[in-house]
Amino acid sequence: MVYELLIAVGIVVVLIGIFLIFSGFLFSMKKLGEMKELGERGNRSAETKGGGIIMIGPIPIIFGSDKTSLQTVIILTIVLMVVAFLLFWLIRKVL
Secondary structure: OOHHHHHHHHHHHHHHHHHHHHHHHHHHHHHHHHHHHHHHHOOOOOOOOOOEEEEOOOEEEEEEOOHHHHHEEEEHHHHHHHHHHHHHHHHHHHH
């Protein structure tokens, strides 16, 4: 009974992930089209910024190309860790 609920939650989480990847792909294609239009008009100044996180157990390794990206990744890391803690706590309560 509990395992069926966990399987259903897992399937929903995977489907949400697939939807987010697909929507991100569409959004990036739209942005790429807008950048090409701007580039044809002579505005070619574009910066690439980004950041990421590698979770090794409970230890996060955070990297980024600028301060804003690092702040965003840190906030998302904290949210991820809180969500993981709540899920583990919820599963322990149910089992």
